[in-house]
Amino acid sequence: MNYRHIYHAGNFADCMKHTLLVSLLQHFLRKDSPFVVLDTHAGIGRYDLESPEAEKTGEYHDGIGKLWAEAPDSPLTPWLELVRKAGGPRFYPGSPLLASLMLRPQDQLICCEKHPVDKRALYRLFAGQPNISVHERDAYESLRALLPPKTARRGLVLIDPPFEEPGEFDRLAQALQTIHTRFAAGMIAVWYPIKHRTPVRQFHTNVEQAGYRNVLVAELLMRPPHNPDALNGAGLLVIKPPYGFAEQAKAQLNRLKTALGAFEAIVSELVPE
Numbered sequence: 001m002n003y004r005h006i007y008h009a010g011n012f013a014d015c016m017k018h019t020l021l022v023s024l025l026q027h028f029l030r031k032d033s034p035f036v037v038l039d040t041h042a043g044i045g046r047y048d049l050e051s052p053e054a055e056k057t058g059e060y061h062d063g064i065g066k067l068w069a070e071a072p073d074s075p076l077t078p079w080l081e082l083v084r085k086a087g088g089p090r091f092y093p094g095s096p097l098l099a100s101l102m103l104r105p106q107d108q109l110i111c112c113e114k115h116p117v118d119k120r121a122l123y124r125l126f127a128g129q130p131n132i133s134v135h136e137r138d139a140y141e142s143l144r145a146l147l148p149p150k151t152a153r154r155g156l157v158l159i160d161p162p163f164e165e166p167g168e169f170d171r172l173a174q175a176l177q178t179i180h181t182r183f184a185a186g187m188i189a190v191w192y193p194i195k196h197r198t199p200v201r202q203f204h205t206n207v208e209q210a211g212y213r214n215v216l217v218a219e220l221l222m223r224p225p226h227n228p229d230a231l232n233g234a235g236l237l238v239i240k241p242p243y244g245f246a247e248q249a250k251a252q253l254n255r256l257k258t259a260l261g262a263f264e265a266i267v268s269e270l271v272p273e
């Protein structure tokens, strides 16, 4: 496990994933009944953008670094407010910290992180918060152990792998089946890199053929996906997105496209309801 998210925190792909994540979670806040978030690849939760690691790649300069001057009516504002609350511009909140800031007392956040050092950092970040648990365990194995959730009937499973090992798209496709079998009502969001189109197209075909209904794809491309060695873009595939999410996602990705000088923003229905 060589991947460390600190080198990439706050880059364009994080900005895209995190603003969409906040919109998905806002949907759960419309009802009082409890919800659960299972963050299968949680990371350390809070990233110091002044650290040598973040400065080494400087990726955040072309992501969150370009978004501080957003107008108050920007579609990115709900997420940016949470980034400020978590310590931005210096400290950048990852997915579990964003989710934690949206929880009510009745809601629950379950985090899995396989890297022991990162798990300890995340555990310390959430110490003393009774509705947040942090597990040092494999994401895919955790699905069988932790689903269906014990405390709520509604919830989101976020799967955000590092894609450092071959076969990640196949593991994702299998994970979707496991989640669907164990937590059929759950919403699922899967992040994936876009280097070139072939593996992404295959993943989409696998999802289409698996028989899920109501699947949306949101993608932000910084450049045409022609160089298989570069992160040219990123996508979030959402199963059972809430009503109205597609419009929100379009507004957010179009805003990111303009603000970050991206090549293309795509929001499309992969499978209808």
Ligand SMILES: C[S@@+](CC[C@H](N)C(=O)[O-])C[C@H]1O[C@@H](n2cnc3c(N)ncnc32)[C@H](O)[C@@H]1O
Residues within 6 Å of the ligand: 001, 003, 004, 005, 017, 040, 041, 042, 043, 044, 045, 093, 094, 095, 096, 112, 113, 114, 115, 118, 137, 138, 139, 140, 160, 161, 162
């Ligand atoms: C892309 S980062 C996660 C970033 C985080 N979701 C966010 O948005 O802030 C992927 C994380 O997954 C962890 N990881 C890698 N393989 C894993 C596995 N099989 N199970 C659980 N965690 C894993 C890595 O250590 C890394 O911290």
